[in-house]
Amino acid sequence: xxxxxxxxxxxxxxxxxxxxxxxxxxxxxxxxxxxxxxxxxxxxxxxxxxxxxxxxxxxxxxxxxxxxxxxxxxxxxxxxxxxxxxxxxxxxxxxxxxxxxxxxxxxxxxxxx
Amino acid sequence: xxxxxxxxxxxxxxxxxxxxxxxxxxxxxxxxxxxxxxxxxxxxxxxxxxxxxxxxxxxxxxxxxxxxxxxxxxxxxxxxxxxxxxxxxxxxxxxxxxxxxxxxxxxxxxx
Numbered sequence: 001x002x003x004x005x006x007x008x009x010x011x012x013x014x015x016x017x018x019x020x021x022x023x024x025x026x027x028x029x030x031x032x033x034x035x036x037x038x039x040x041x042x043x044x045x046x047x048x049x050x051x052x053x054x055x056x057x058x059x060x061x062x063x064x065x066x067x068x069x070x071x072x073x074x075x076x077x078x079x080x081x082x083x084x085x086x087x088x089x090x091x092x093x094x095x096x097x098x099x100x101x102x103x104x105x106x107x108x109x110x111x112x113x
Numbered sequence: 114x115x116x117x118x119x120x121x122x123x124x125x126x127x128x129x130x131x132x133x134x135x136x137x138x139x140x141x142x143x144x145x146x147x148x149x150x151x152x153x154x155x156x157x158x159x160x161x162x163x164x165x166x167x168x169x170x171x172x173x174x175x176x177x178x179x180x181x182x183x184x185x186x187x188x189x190x191x192x193x194x195x196x197x198x199x200x201x202x203x204x205x206x207x208x209x210x211x212x213x214x215x216x217x218x219x220x221x222x223x224x
Contacts, residue, residue, distance in 0.1 A: 043215030099210050103155035
């Protein structure tokens, strides 16, 4: 069966450091992978999309990598700020399907001053 | 610019009661989705509508029905609520293969 794994333990880091979140998947031929941010009591908000033929994508302080051999995506936030504290979800759109996403459970990030 | 609006925000039901969760989007998106989110689990797709007039089952459709009323509105109905349906329900919309835009959810408790 299709499965996405994100670290269920919260990630605690100091302000200014780089946060790295991991998303692993099995049994997929993904067309692309997306990262979303979710704040408490709110819906997910889209951050970045990376396609299967792309190795890396950047947007301001955010960077996503996608290794289809390792079946893994890494999500980096550089120069992290307390305002970056949230839960981050990865989602895969697998090849051959309609725009249906499979979501991971998310990793909670806490950035401390 | 409201985006995706869900009503109600909170609801408590008794087992066996029915209710409809409403969702409306103002972005002229063709596709709409209903998810549920439970602690420790990812968002799970209940139903989706690729375009007005079509609906399809997702991963966890049992116990739910949907109606794509028009291009803007997509409702989710629980005919006979069960405690296992206690969850946070999210509606989303997208334009084709573009990223999905989510509402802020309906928190549903079934006693």
